[in-house]
Amino acid sequence: MLSSRWKFQVLRWFSGFVELLFPKVCLACGDELVPGEDFVCLHCMMDLPPTGLLGNPAHNPIMDKLVGKVSLSGAVAVYWFDKHAAVQHLMHALKYKKQAELGIRLGRLMGAEWQYNCPMKEAFVLIPVPLHPARLRKRGYNQAEQLALGFAEKTGFPLAPHLLKRRVNNITQTGKTKEDRWQNVRSIFECTEYIHQPVILVDDVITTGSTLEACIAALNQKGITRIVVLSFAAARIHP
Ligand SMILES: [Zn+2]
Structure with a gap:
């Protein structure tokens, strides 16, 4: 021995x-x-291509995607997501290559950008977009929570990862009426309790905005409306 x-x-x-x-x-x-x-x-x-949106969380093209469907006070992404470019490679490594630590590193970067560029100076509570328990078991970690951990380290904001639960794994949108889709989106996540502090909903990449809409709908149902969406990246929006 x-x-x-x-x-x-x-x-x-x-x-x-x-x-x-x-x-x-x-x-x-x-x-x-x-x-x-x-x-x-x-x-x-x-x-990394900055979106430049952090300076104006309440009025920008990402906010335009969500406003009117749900109640929130701002929505921003830090970088643009382009196909075959650095941000896509980083998000792929974070999601599929067991690079949990990378999430913390990128979360710190988000925190620095927030502190430097965002005019919102309130004390927020961080809620990462949750994974379904089955997917969490498979992946071993939630990439949005890793980003939130790094962001929390930089900003000092507390994390409340258990406030939002994911009940359904996939959002199905095909072959349904507008009303069905509305019902479906509202049953994907569940908010477990009301908190009075404003909330930052942390995500990795915004594409259609459907997942975020579903998260915000669940928070709204519990009476939480002071919500800012913060994503590491977003697909470019072409007007
Ligand atoms: Zn490099």
Whole structure:
């Protein structure tokens, strides 16, 4: 039997060897990372396309998608999501490549952008868009919660991940009337209790906005309407 000191030495030697064979690479471009870089190289980090929407959460094209369907006070994404570009690679790694730590790193970035650019200075409570329990078991973590953890670290806002529960895994929209769809969207999530503080709903990527609409509908049903949507990325909106 090896002593624990020896085990430690062997492990250290082994991890050094693994790093030599498989150097850490940027999850956006695949280039080798240099000391001081974490998950994403500096070049990719500087190249992420900002939406510029953080300065005006209440009036922008993302807000226009949701306003009128549900009650909320703002909606923003930090970066644009373009096909085959860095943000898409990062979101793919976060969702499908077991890169839970990447979420925290990107969440801190969101926190810094929020503090620097967003005019909203209230103390918010963070609610990550929940995964269905079956999907959570499969993935091992909720990518939106990882982003919220990093965001919380930077801003000091508390997290309330259990306030919203996902009852249905997929949103089905085909072959249904407008009324059916409205009912369907309103039964996907459930809010467990009312809180009086304003809420930031944290998501990874906004595409159609249907998931967010369903989350906000559940919060609205409990009387929560001071809601700001904050997503790491959003598909570009063409007017
Ligand atoms: Zn890179």
